[in-house]
Amino acid sequence: MQALVHFTVGVFMAMAVFLFVDLPPRREFLLTFLSGFWGMGPDVHWVFREFGVDALADPLQAFHRTAFADLFWFHRLIDSLETGRENLEAAVALGILLVLVVVYYRYNDWTAA
Structure with missing residues (x-):
């Protein structure tokens, strides 16, 4: 995915x-943003592989295949739901992200802080 x-x-x-x-x-903004990167964590092996650092990429790719990768916001589960239509998946994700931000902005209790 x-x-x-x-x-x-x-x-x-x-x-x-x-x-x-x-x-x-x-703090909420920063943690929300970092949580998005946390969800991408197990895919970091692609970066190392792209730069030719296979010594780091191989164990990270092995970790990507374990159940522990689901600690990164259900990473393996999401990968298992791939449709093969990457552009459509990205467009839907971007649309969902836009809706999430609007809903969160609208319903968050900004006066509580």
Whole structure:
């Protein structure tokens, strides 16, 4: 699955948590953004492979295939749902991300901080 899909799932998971847990808005924003990158974590082996650092890429790719990769916001589960239509997946993820941000902005209790 494309990185944008994993990023969107990570952002969604953080937003879902922060609807119930109040933190200062600046901290929520930062953690939400970092949560998106957390969702992409197991795919870091692609970066090392692209730069020819196979010594790091091989063990990271092996980790990507384990159940522990699901600690990164259900990463393996999302990968198993691939449709083979990467552009459509990315477009849908981008649309969902836009809706998430709008809904979160609208319903978040900004005065609580």
